[in-house]
Amino acid sequence: MMTGLLTAAYFLVSVIFTLILFLLWSRVILRYYRLSPLHPVNQSINALIGPVLGPIERMIQHETPGKPRKAPSQYDWPGFALIIVIEIIKFICLGLLAYGRLLPVPYLLLFVLADLIVQPLNLLFFALLIRVIMSWVNPHWEQQNPAGYVINLMTNPLIRIGHKLIPNISGFDFAPYIVMIIIKVITLFISASMPLPLV
Numbered sequence: 001m002m003t004g005l006l007t008a009a010y011f012l013v014s015v016i017f018t019l020i021l022f023l024l025w026s027r028v029i030l031r032y033y034r035l036s037p038l039h040p041v042n043q044s045i046n047a048l049i050g051p052v053l054g055p056i057e058r059m060i061q062h063e064t065p066g067k068p069r070k071a072p073s074q075y076d077w078p079g080f081a082l083i084i085v086i087e088i089i090k091f092i093c094l095g096l097l098a099y100g101r102l103l104p105v106p107y108l109l110l111f112v113l114a115d116l117i118v119q120p121l122n123l124l125f126f127a128l129l130i131r132v133i134m135s136w137v138n139p140h141w142e143q144q145n146p147a148g149y150v151i152n153l154m155t156n157p158l159i160r161i162g163h164k165l166i167p168n169i170s171g172f173d174f175a176p177y178i179v180m181i182i183i184k185v186i187t188l189f190i191s192a193s194m195p196l197p198l199v
Contacts, residue, residue: 006097006098009097010094010097010098013090013093013094013097014090014094017086017089017090017093018119018122020086021083021086021087021090021115021119022119022122022123023045023048023049024049024079024082024083024086025083025119025120025123026045026123027042027045027046027049027053027076027079028076028079028080028083029120029123029154030042030045030150030153030154031073031074031075031076031079032074032075032076033153033154034074035150035153039146039149039150040146041146041147041150049082052082053078053079053082056078056081056082057078083116084112084116087111087112087115087116088108088112090115091103091108091111091112091115091196092108094196095107095108095196098196107195110194111194111196114190114191114193114194117186117190118187118190118191121183121186121187122183122187124154124155124158124183125180125183125184125187127151127154127155128155128158128176128179128180128183129180130151131151131152131155131176132176132177132180134148155176158176158179159175159176159179161175161179162174162175162176162178162179163175165178166178
């Protein structure tokens with residue numbers, strides 16, 4: 001049973017790791033959609049995590065001085081490798097806070113696997129939520145804000161899936177809401193099935 005101080009520490013550690021993972025997953029997703037490295041959002045993400053990912057990327061790609069650099073792959077393997085490492089560190093820390101000891105390896109791997117599903121889904125959920133809110137506040141926001149283009153890039157495939165489930169009704173687009181509900185049901189089910197909450 002965690003005390004109030006440990007509960008607060010657990011929450012803060014979870015939030016810090018979640019923010020780091022959101023940045024890493026954003027990079028992985030945007031690399032997959034081949035967003036230009038010169039895009040302001042991409043530059044901001046790379047400025048924050050580039051110093052850590054740079055050496056890993058060079059190691060994985062076996063870069064040698066003097067040789068031309070290969071074009072980056074659509075799949076961000078260095079980013080995904082770092083995500084797994086961060087996930088392991090996250091649940092080592094949370095296990096120590098919750099139980100005062102390291103989690104057994106099978107439980108640790110189970111938590112990491114579950115969070116590898118939950119974290120990108122949470123990122124897409126919040127991206128959809130921002131898209132829905134901003135579409136009501138300013139329908140042309142994606143043309144006026146660089147982040148709007150990125151959010152549309154990330155969420156358009158989900159919106160297309162939503163349109164297959166439910167078409168527009170009387171001019172109202174319910175697809176984002178349906179997709180958000182489905183995402184939230186999946187993440188809540190996975191989180192509730194774990195001994196520790198996946199924040």
